[in-house]
Amino acid sequence: MSSRDLILARVRRALAGVPDVEITRAYRGPSQTPGEIRLFEERVRDYRAMVHVVDEAGVAERVALSLAGRGARRVVVPAGFPAPWLAAADVEAVADDPPLSAADLDAVDGVLTTCAVAIAETGTIVLDAGPGQGRRALTLVPDYHLCVVRAAQVVAGVPDAVALLAPARPLTWISGPSATSDIELNRVEGVHGPRTLEVLIVT
Amino acid sequence: MRVALFVTCVNDTLFPDTGRAVVRLLRRLGVEADFPRAQTCCGQMHANTGYRDEAVRLARRSVAALRGYDAVVVPSGSCAAMIREQYPKLAGSSGVTPFADAVAQVVPRTYELTEFLVDVLGVTDVGAYFPHRVTYHPTCHSLRGIHLGDRPLTLLRQVRGIELVPLPGAEECCGFGGTFALKNADVSAAMCADKVRAVLDTGAEVLCAADNSCLMHIGGMLGRQKSGVRVMHLAEILCSAETAGVR
Amino acid sequence: MSVTFLGMPATRPFPRNAARAVRDSQLRFNLRKATRTIRARRASVVAEAPDWAELREAGRAIKEHTLRNLDRYLIQLEEAVTAAGGRVHWAADGAEANRIVAGLVKATGETEVVKVKSMATQEIGLNEALLEHGITAYETDLAELIVQLGDDRPSHILVPAIHRNRAEIREIFAEHMSGWGRPAPEDLTDDPAALAEAARLHLRERFLKTKVAISGANFAIAETGTMVVLESEGNGRMCLTLPRTLISVVGIEKVLPTWRDLEVFLQLLPRSSTGERMNPYTSTWTGAAEGQEFHLVLLDNGRTGVLADEVGRQALRCIRCSACLNVCPVYERAGGHAYGSVYPGPIGAILTPQLRGMESELDRSLPYASSLCGACYEVCPVAIDIPSVLVDLRARARHPWPERAGMAAAGWVFERSGRLARLQRAGGRLRRLVPRRLPGPLGGWTDTRDLPEVPRESFRDWWDRTDGGRR
Numbered sequence: 001m002s003s004r005d006l007i008l009a010r011v012r013r014a015l016a017g018v019p020d021v022e023i024t025r026a027y028r029g030p031s032q033t034p035g036e037i038r039l040f041e042e043r044v045r046d047y048r049a050m051v052h053v054v055d056e057a058g059v060a061e062r063v064a065l066s067l068a069g070r071g072a073r074r075v076v077v078p079a080g081f082p083a084p085w086l087a088a089a090d091v092e093a094v095a096d097d098p099p100l101s102a103a104d105l106d107a108v109d110g111v112l113t114t115c116a117v118a119i120a121e122t123g124t125i126v127l128d129a130g131p132g133q134g135r136r137a138l139t140l141v142p143d144y145h146l147c148v149v150r151a152a153q154v155v156a157g158v159p160d161a162v163a164l165l166a167p168a169r170p171l172t173w174i175s176g177p178s179a180t181s182d183i184e185l186n187r188v189e190g191v192h193g194p195r196t197l198e199v200l201i202v203t
Numbered sequence: 204m205r206v207a208l209f210v211t212c213v214n215d216t217l218f219p220d221t222g223r224a225v226v227r228l229l230r231r232l233g234v235e236a237d238f239p240r241a242q243t244c245c246g247q248m249h250a251n252t253g254y255r256d257e258a259v260r261l262a263r264r265s266v267a268a269l270r271g272y273d274a275v276v277v278p279s280g281s282c283a284a285m286i287r288e289q290y291p292k293l294a295g296s297s298g299v300t301p302f303a304d305a306v307a308q309v310v311p312r313t314y315e316l317t318e319f320l321v322d323v324l325g326v327t328d329v330g331a332y333f334p335h336r337v338t339y340h341p342t343c344h345s346l347r348g349i350h351l352g353d354r355p356l357t358l359l360r361q362v363r364g365i366e367l368v369p370l371p372g373a374e375e376c377c378g379f380g381g382t383f384a385l386k387n388a389d390v391s392a393a394m395c396a397d398k399v400r401a402v403l404d405t406g407a408e409v410l411c412a413a414d415n416s417c418l419m420h421i422g423g424m425l426g427r428q429k430s431g432v433r434v435m436h437l438a439e440i441l442c443s444a445e446t447a448g449v450r
Numbered sequence: 451m452s453v454t455f456l457g458m459p460a461t462r463p464f465p466r467n468a469a470r471a472v473r474d475s476q477l478r479f480n481l482r483k484a485t486r487t488i489r490a491r492r493a494s495v496v497a498e499a500p501d502w503a504e505l506r507e508a509g510r511a512i513k514e515h516t517l518r519n520l521d522r523y524l525i526q527l528e529e530a531v532t533a534a535g536g537r538v539h540w541a542a543d544g545a546e547a548n549r550i551v552a553g554l555v556k557a558t559g560e561t562e563v564v565k566v567k568s569m570a571t572q573e574i575g576l577n578e579a580l581l582e583h584g585i586t587a588y589e590t591d592l593a594e595l596i597v598q599l600g601d602d603r604p605s606h607i608l609v610p611a612i613h614r615n616r617a618e619i620r621e622i623f624a625e626h627m628s629g630w631g632r633p634a635p636e637d638l639t640d641d642p643a644a645l646a647e648a649a650r651l652h653l654r655e656r657f658l659k660t661k662v663a664i665s666g667a668n669f670a671i672a673e674t675g676t677m678v679v680l681e682s683e684g685n686g687r688m689c690l691t692l693p694r695t696l697i698s699v700v701g702i703e704k705v706l707p708t709w710r711d712l713e714v715f716l717q718l719l720p721r722s723s724t725g726e727r728m729n730p731y732t733s734t735w736t737g738a739a740e741g742q743e744f745h746l747v748l749l750d751n752g753r754t755g756v757l758a759d760e761v762g763r764q765a766l767r768c769i770r771c772s773a774c775l776n777v778c779p780v781y782e783r784a785g786g787h788a789y790g791s792v793y794p795g796p797i798g799a800i801l802t803p804q805l806r807g808m809e810s811e812l813d814r815s816l817p818y819a820s821s822l823c824g825a826c827y828e829v830c831p832v833a834i835d836i837p838s839v840l841v842d843l844r845a846r847a848r849h850p851w852p853e854r855a856g857m858a859a860a861g862w863v864f865e866r867s868g869r870l871a872r873l874q875r876a877g878g879r880l881r882r883l884v885p886r887r888l889p890g891p892l893g894g895w896t897d898t899r900d901l902p903e904v905p906r907e908s909f910r911d912w913w914d915r916t917d918g919g920r921r
């Protein structure tokens with residue numbers, strides 16, 4: 001008997017005559033209302049990430065300011081990132097084509113992306129490797145991540161995000177910069193992922 | 204209303220003052236409680252130490268003694284929790300129908316003392332007078348087993364003369380846990396030491412709870428340390444009045 | 451049946467391990483500080499969720515439903531993972547899982563792997579097994595790294611090095627990092643930020659060049675074949691995305707039926723475990739993502755035995771958040787090592803004896819490592835009634851004879867109220883003769899506490915004498 005059959009047989013033996021249980025979902029499910037921008041901003045900031053709220057006309061200038069403030073010269077910009085948003089920045093935009101090696105990524109000053117969904121209640125941004133986001137390693141290896149979020153992408157809570165996201169795509173849910181609580185259970189920001197996360201909310 | 208007092212074996216044997224206090228308190232509130240003589244022990248020690256057969260025997264005895272009353276009053280959160288939480292499980296697994304019937308009759312009518320006072324009699328001011336500095340420990344089974352909530356404190360706040368001080372870390376276990384105190388004596392003592400420290404920090408002269416077994420545990424250490432803090436069951440505080448003494 | 455191995459040899463019984471731990475002032479201080487910090491954080495983010503009780507109930511029910519249909523969901527998971535380009539392997543026990551993983555690593559020609567913290571691989575002792583095949587596994591989670599470098603054992607589910615404070619960690623890094631790769635900076639301080647930075651530098655190179663990674667998963671979605679890993683540091687993302695080959699060892703109870711179920715668990719888990727609204731990083735991937743080679747190893751290792759137990763089955767609902775450890779007064783004082791298993795604390799006390807059986811003295815003592823205070827049940831995000839399972843396990847344990855005799859005697863006395871009354875009267879007469887220190891196991895009480903005074907007259911005798919105080 002293969003281990004597969006053995007395990008399945010054990011499971012069936014264990015469950016013989018065991019009745020099923022009812023699932024009640026009385027918790028707050030996906031809401032019809034959009035996420036509150038103010039709340040999102042506050043919750044992202046709680047993780048000690050930097051947050052700015054700008055209107056569409058001010059994005060390019062804010063991106064330029066943030067990159068300059070960081071002193072970033074070479075920045076990875078995934079395919080599909082809106083070109084006008086980068087227009088004012090004095091940086092070298094590095095494309096992931098042909099794919100950059102891990103060492104290449106380690107050598108750039110940062111990465112600039114959009115996102116798929118953002119969650120107000122938890123201050124989370126979710127990337128799904130769609131346009132302007134690139135593959136997962138791009139937002140992992142560089143030490144600085146600047147993410148532009150459109151207000152319309154902000155949803156209220158976790159159930160809204162789960163409903164909008166496609167499971168077949170690789171997802172990365174990001175809530176603040178990389179952190180650890182492993183030393184005396186105190187939270188310290190900055191371990192292996194980007195130590196600095198900056199979020200621009202476009203209203 | 205026919206009311207039975209289930210005094211519990213610990214109170215019966217070691218803390219008769221508590222039983223007397225319950226009887227007098229209820230009498231003052233117009234309730235004549237009966238003491239069904241066949242009662243002994245609810246079986247909690249056996250059940251929680253892993254002696255299920257003995258526990259079932261004692262549970263059957265207890266419900267047989269207590270059945271037929273409109274209310275059963277228990278001055279112990281822990282024994283009340285045993286009856287309400289564990290009896291139905293024991294009855295279910297024993298498969299004995301008369302036992303299950305008796306459990307179904309008794310369990311919904313079983314009240315811990317403060318539940319009986321607040322929910323059944325609807326009183327929060329029992330007319331007590333107790334001019335002392337008191338801190339209250341909500342024992343685990345009172346707090347998380349039968350969810351007494353703030354009933355005990357509501358009653359204590361109405362006591363005249365009392366100076367009630369909050370106990371830091373009140374919701375933490377004192378480390379008694381029945382035979383746990385013997386089987387894991389070191390951890391139990393470590394937990395008790397922290398509880399004792401919290402009690403001493405309040406500057407209270409009396410530590411009060413709705414369960415004498417936990418009080419026996421904490422009081423045992425308070426006594427060993429010659430701390431000068433005494434422990435008292437809630438019923439004894441609620442029973443004390445300006446005219447009569449505590450006893 | 452062979453005895454299930456749980457990452458640690460079963461040795462002395464819990465009370466003896468704990469007796470040593472309660473005397474360790476450094477350990478007591480470290481644990482007290484850490485558990486209190488995390489308790490407060492958890493309490494505040496749980497209080498913030500207005501529908502916590504409803505989420506908890508849904509979490510309980512989804513897990514219970516999954517367990518009760520586990521065969522169906524495992525097959526569905528296998529199909530979905532395979533369809534998405536992954537390969538699924540089944541391991542009946544730890545040894546088989548270790549063999550499978552070692553074979554997969556060897557097939558890549560690599561001799562080094564990076565690891566994301568995973569309870570399942572700790573449980574089966576994978577690192578040690580790989581070493582026998584000439585493969586070195588590098589732990590990348592900060593706390594795991596501390597444990598690995600210090601040649602220590604994990605003492606907590608979420609924070610395996612919770613028993614270490616910052617000064618001890620600094621020492622371990624300064625002394626042992628060089629033996630495993632890049633040494634710690636010369637001027638390393640015990641500032642947690644500096645320690646985290648040292649770990650970053652130490653592991654950076656390794657992440658960038660290692661070709662094989664091994665992980666666990668917090669959840670595996672049957673409907674879509676999606677794996678879900680929650681983490682904080684980014685070491686998980688490094689392992690999940692950079693290497694060419696990814697091997698995930700996952701207990702069969704980790705499966706969830708639908709994608710939608712994540713809306714419950716991505717709220718329950720972070721708030722319960724690290725006390726955050728959301729953990730810094732959650733990765734999900736389905737099959738061979740972004741051109742990676744992906745293997746899923748489904749692990750039984752005693753789980754189906756637990757599944758067969760009507761009361762104990764609920765332990766398989768556990769999502770390893772560690773809230774029950776953090777709130778447990780016994781864990782706080784005894785520490786994780788006293789439990790002699792990679793699963794310490796309340797969940798360990800019910801899971802270890804079920805997985806490993808109750809043959810050893812240690813495993814028989816675990817169900818008693820609790821005062822039944824109920825704090826674990828209250829915080830458990832999937833409502834595992836740990837106290838009830840403990841009591842159930844106690845009923846199945848073999849008891850020492852003096853205890854059996856004592857319990858039988860007590861049972862005999864309580865059998866008749868007349869016997870109790872006679873004993874009470876005898877006690878009343880002999881009350882002055884009760885010694886201050888009791889002999890044998892009863893001495894555990896009198897070592898630190900006074901005995902209550904035996905009253906002259908029992909309640910029932912008072913009642914009879916005074917007609918309930920009316921005379």
Ligand code: SF4
Nearest residue numbers: 768769771772774830
């Ligand atoms: S038993 Fe419950 S509280 Fe404990 S680790 Fe598992 S899920 Fe968390």
